[in-house]
Structure formats: C-alpha cells, structure tokens
Amino acid sequence: MLDKHLHILGVRGIPAQHGGFETFAEKLSLFLLAQGWQVTVYCQEEGNGPTWESTWQGVRRIHIPIGYSGAAATVIFDWKATWCALSERGLFLTLGYNTAIFNLLQRLVGQVNIINMDGIEWRRDKWGGIAKIWFWLNERAGCWIGNHLIADHPKIKEHLATRVRTDKISMIPYGGDEVTNAEVDLLAPYTIEPGHFSVIIARPEPENSVLEMVRAFSQTRRNHKLVVLGNFKPESNSFHRQVMISASDEVLFPGAIYEASIVQALRFFSRFYLHGHRVGGTNPSLVEALGAGCAVIAQDNHFNRWVAGSEAAYFKDESACAGLFDRLLHDDATVEHMKTASRARFQERFTWPQVLHEYEELLTRWYPSK
Known part of the structure; x- marks a missing residue:
C-alpha cells in the first residue's frame, strides 16, 4: 500500500492551545507519523489573506486566515477547511459534528470521512434555542454523512445507536498522560x-x-x-x-x-x-x-x-x-x-498508547483502497 495520509478537520490547529480535541489531534498526529503515516491538520488563523502551509514536527499544516471572531469564525473556518480538503486524497477525520452539514461535500466527491461525535452538544444549558436546533440538526447530519462514527463513551455510543445502526459506531475514549510528580x-x-x-x-x-x-x-x-x-x-x-x-x-x-x-x-x-x-x-x-x-x-x-x-x-x-x-x-x-x-x-x-493504537487500527481499516 502507498503511504497512508490522514487529514484532520474540526480543530483550531496544533500544537494544542485550546482544549481537548487539539491535544488529541497533536497526540494522534505525532503517533501516526511515527507509524509511517502522513498527516495534515487544518489550522485556524486570525486575520485575512490567502491560505498558506507550514510543517510542524513533520505534520503538514494548512493555515486558513479568518477575519471574524467568536462562533461565526469557527463556522466560517470549518466551511473553508472542508472546501480546501476536497482536492486532497487519503482518509479524513473530523473532530466534532458542530458543522457536520459541510461534510456532505466530502461525501459527494467520494472522500472517506470518519467523524468523532464528541458529546451531546444540543443538551448543554449554555446554548440558546437557535444554537440547540443547529447542533441537533448537525448531530443528525453527522450520523448520516459520516462513513463511520466514533463515540468517546459507551453512553454516547448508546445515544448514537438511536440514530444509526450500532456497527457504524466505534467506542474509543479520550486519553491522558500519567503524572507521577510535579513541581x-x-x-x-x-x-x-x-x-x-x-x-x-x-x-x-x-x-x-x-x-x-x-x-x-x-x-x-x-x-x-x-x-x-x-x-x-x-x-x-x-x-x-x-x-x-x-x-x-x-x-x-x-x-x-x-x-x-x-x-x-x-x-x-x-x-x-x-x-x-x-x-x-x-x-x-x-x-x-x-x-x-x-x-x-x-x-x-x-x-x-x-x-x-x-x-x-x-x-x-x-x-x-x-x-x-x-x-x-x-x-x-x-x-x-x-x-x-x-x-x-x-x-x-485511558492511557494514550491504548487510545492511539485503537485509533490507528480503526483508521487503517477504513483507509480507502484507491
């Protein structure tokens, strides 16, 4: 098989600065590189201008400037990242379903996209009515559009199984580092x-x-x-x-x-x-x-x-x-x-070696043959 290439969507970028998904994207990218994969991560940048590329510890990064802030910036970035990814080949991993409707473009051009469905975002108290409807619709869209789904908890898998058949869902939790001493x-x-x-x-x-x-x-x-x-x-x-x-x-x-x-x-x-x-x-x-x-x-x-x-x-x-x-x-x-x-x-x-090996096994299984 030719070198395997994974494209990671749905995060602000690496190295991690913003939260759990970014930390996971960084860990997975470096792990897969060590296993012989190529990895591309789409990164959100502030400001305006053309898309540009860089390399970080062997990971290809595609930087997409966004001249907005807040939730609007995230939505626009996800749209631009998805559009940019349409010309790429390999396997795609989308972290989160908040703009899953955009991933329909990938399905239409025949790209294989695995979606980590994260939590049940539309149940969170902090969102207003319109936001909850948006997240509910995108959860449904992600279940339908994704070639395969990842749940990070058995109860999330049970929840998703009310939308799609169980064999479309793999349960792999989040990982962490062991801390045995500190300053x-x-x-x-x-x-x-x-x-x-x-x-x-x-x-x-x-x-x-x-x-x-x-x-x-x-x-x-x-x-x-x-x-x-x-x-x-x-x-x-x-x-x-x-x-x-x-x-x-x-x-x-x-x-x-x-x-x-x-x-x-x-x-x-x-x-x-x-x-x-x-x-x-x-x-x-x-x-x-x-x-x-x-x-x-x-x-x-x-x-x-x-x-x-x-x-x-x-x-x-x-x-x-x-x-x-x-x-x-x-x-x-x-x-x-x-x-x-x-x-x-x-x-x-919950150790990273366990979690990352499970991800690689799943990604290898779903890697497109052409």
Whole structure:
C-alpha cells in the first residue's frame, strides 16, 4: 500500500492551545507519523489573506486566515477547511459534528470521512434555542454523512445507536498522560500547600455544577482551600457573579490557567479533584485527574461513573456534596484508597498508547483502497 495520509478537520490547529480535541489531534498526529503515516491538520488563523502551509514536527499544516471572531469564525473556518480538503486524497477525520452539514461535500466527491461525535452538544444549558436546533440538526447530519462514527463513551455510543445502526459506531475514549510528580514550587503564588486544598477545573457554566460545589464547600469553615480555575467575569456574567458571591474566603479564583505544568501541579498536590459536569462523554479533564492520581468527587451521572469508576465519591446535589466534604476531608485512609483507585482506572482504559493504537487500527481499516 502507498503511504497512508490522514487529514484532520474540526480543530483550531496544533500544537494544542485550546482544549481537548487539539491535544488529541497533536497526540494522534505525532503517533501516526511515527507509524509511517502522513498527516495534515487544518489550522485556524486570525486575520485575512490567502491560505498558506507550514510543517510542524513533520505534520503538514494548512493555515486558513479568518477575519471574524467568536462562533461565526469557527463556522466560517470549518466551511473553508472542508472546501480546501476536497482536492486532497487519503482518509479524513473530523473532530466534532458542530458543522457536520459541510461534510456532505466530502461525501459527494467520494472522500472517506470518519467523524468523532464528541458529546451531546444540543443538551448543554449554555446554548440558546437557535444554537440547540443547529447542533441537533448537525448531530443528525453527522450520523448520516459520516462513513463511520466514533463515540468517546459507551453512553454516547448508546445515544448514537438511536440514530444509526450500532456497527457504524466505534467506542474509543479520550486519553491522558500519567503524572507521577510535579513541581511543588508552582503552588507558591496561590499560597496553598500540598494536600491542603482541593481543585475545580471547568468552564464556569451552570451545567458544570460549579455553583453547587462552591456553595457546598462554603457551608462551613473547612480550614482547607478550594481553588476554582476558570475565566470568571462577574462584571458581565450574572452566573459568575453568583458563584463568587456564594464563596467563602477559603475559595480562591485565580482565573483561567493554561500552563500545563501549573495545572498538573494543582491536580497532583490536591486533596480532591471536583468534577461537576452533567453533560458529555469522556471528559478530558476528568481523565487527566485520574492520570494524576486524584481523589475524585464527581457529579453523579452515568458519564462520570463510567470514567471515574466505582471508588470515586459522587453527589447528586449541593447537600450531598457538602456531606462528602464533611465526611472525607479528614479521612486520610479513604482519600489514599481513592487516589490508588484513580490510577488503576486510568491504566485500565485511558492511557494514550491504548487510545492511539485503537485509533490507528480503526483508521487503517477504513483507509480507502484507491
């Protein structure tokens, strides 16, 4: 067979700077290069002008300038990237279905496109009615247009199986890096010490239970810190303002932190990692918490339970979350057991070598013969 060539659509670009899909695209690209593949990634750039190319660690990057911002920029970029890809040969992997209707062009010209269907975007509280309709329609379009679908969680596969036949869907979760040590000095700017703080790492949105977790922690004096990462704008966002008003003086809001070494240190040295996500499949931040050996306290739903496993602690509401703090904050034996169980669950299903080998097997199986 000639050299295999994969084109990755649906991300802002690599190296990763924006989130889980970008991290995955970077990991998969470098892994496939080592296996003899050629890889092209379509990258969104700010501004105007012609498309241009570059190479990053052997990965071909096609840069597409977009003179807009926000959601409109993403839609326009996806349209231009899909159009640009129509002249290419090989196999295509689209990460996310938010503009899946555009992938109809690829189907019409006979390109083979595998779509990672991500979470159930139209169920998220943050979207208004028009956006929810758009995502619902594109989820349906992606199910029909994609040659094959990837679900990152068994429950996402079950959901997609209500739209298409089961054999059109493969379940491969998100992966993460194991963290076995971190730089303790990175905690100094936040005046926190190992084991004497817990951490929340999430977008500050209602569906992520941030308000419930902050209120639960703040019900009484804990002699413990809660570090809440996220881009809070209380002056313009009423929910952000509500969260910050509800917080005791033991809750810290350092803002959004993107330096991986600092985030790793916050996970690694935390007493608990709190995960309040109610919607979605395999959440990258939760996987990374398992890889750092965190004791996990999570919102009780079937998405989180499958990822974090039976030894994590779960809460249904604010009162139950407060009860977990009351019971576990000073229970060293249980916390150590939870940390050990997190590492075991991570090794069982979420290491990058496992995930990337499964992707390569699937991509090889679907690679076009012509």
